[in-house]
Amino acid sequence: MSKKWYVVHTNTGFEDKVKSYIEEKLKMEGLGADVEEVLIPTETVVEPIKGGKKKISKRKFFPGYILVNMELNEVTWHFIRDIPKVIGFVGGKLKDGKIDTGSVPVIEESEIDKIKTQVEEGTLKPKPRVSFEKGETIKVIEGPFANFSGVIDDVNFDKAMVKVMVTIFGRTTPIQLDFTQVEKT
Numbered sequence: 001m002s003k004k005w006y007v008v009h010t011n012t013g014f015e016d017k018v019k020s021y022i023e024e025k026l027k028m029e030g031l032g033a034d035v036e037e038v039l040i041p042t043e044t045v046v047e048p049i050k051g052g053k054k055k056i057s058k059r060k061f062f063p064g065y066i067l068v069n070m071e072l073n074e075v076t077w078h079f080i081r082d083i084p085k086v087i088g089f090v091g092g093k094l095k096d097g098k099i100d101t102g103s104v105p106v107i108e109e110s111e112i113d114k115i116k117t118q119v120e121e122g123t124l125k126p127k128p129r130v131s132f133e134k135g136e137t138i139k140v141i142e143g144p145f146a147n148f149s150g151v152i153d154d155v156n157f158d159k160a161m162v163k164v165m166v167t168i169f170g171r172t173t174p175i176q177l178d179f180t181q182v183e184k185t
Helices: 015-029 074-081 109-124
Strands: 004-010 035-039 042-049 053-060 065-070 086-089 093-095 098-100 137-140 149-156 161-168 171-178 182-184
Touching: 004 015, 004 109, 015 035, 015 065, 015 074, 035 074, 035 109, 042 109, 065 074, 065 109, 074 086, 074 098, 137 161
Parallel strands: none
Antiparallel strands: 004 065, 004 086, 035 065, 042 053, 093 098, 137 149, 137 182, 149 161, 161 171
């Protein structure tokens, strides 16, 4: 039987703790060959705070859930279920009072690859937590146009950029700015 990815439901906010419990318990019980990887998909988020400073934090894609690459059988099912703060596997049915391991849904490797790519991209370019709308008034907090105010003309969420109309020497001029360079007024 080969290892597959499964979704494990945990108490929200305890995902990291559950991962470390699993890793410690694997070493103690010698089940390392059955459980290959525990993944908590996260992204880096940038929040502007007062004074033009930025706060960088981690945000989980799926709060309350972790992904586990493992060989699912009666022993490993109980191993994961007995970890503190684990609620259980997502899906799965009982058969004759025991878990039917074949009924627990598997996450395809292609989906895991997409999630891992999202995690890498989120780490390379932090996503801003705030969102902007066309017509909104903002203040530029960074760059050559710092302290200018303007109105958002266009928002590109994919690139985390805004086109802002600012008045420079009496003329309205469009400038492209990163989400992290502006704040709502």
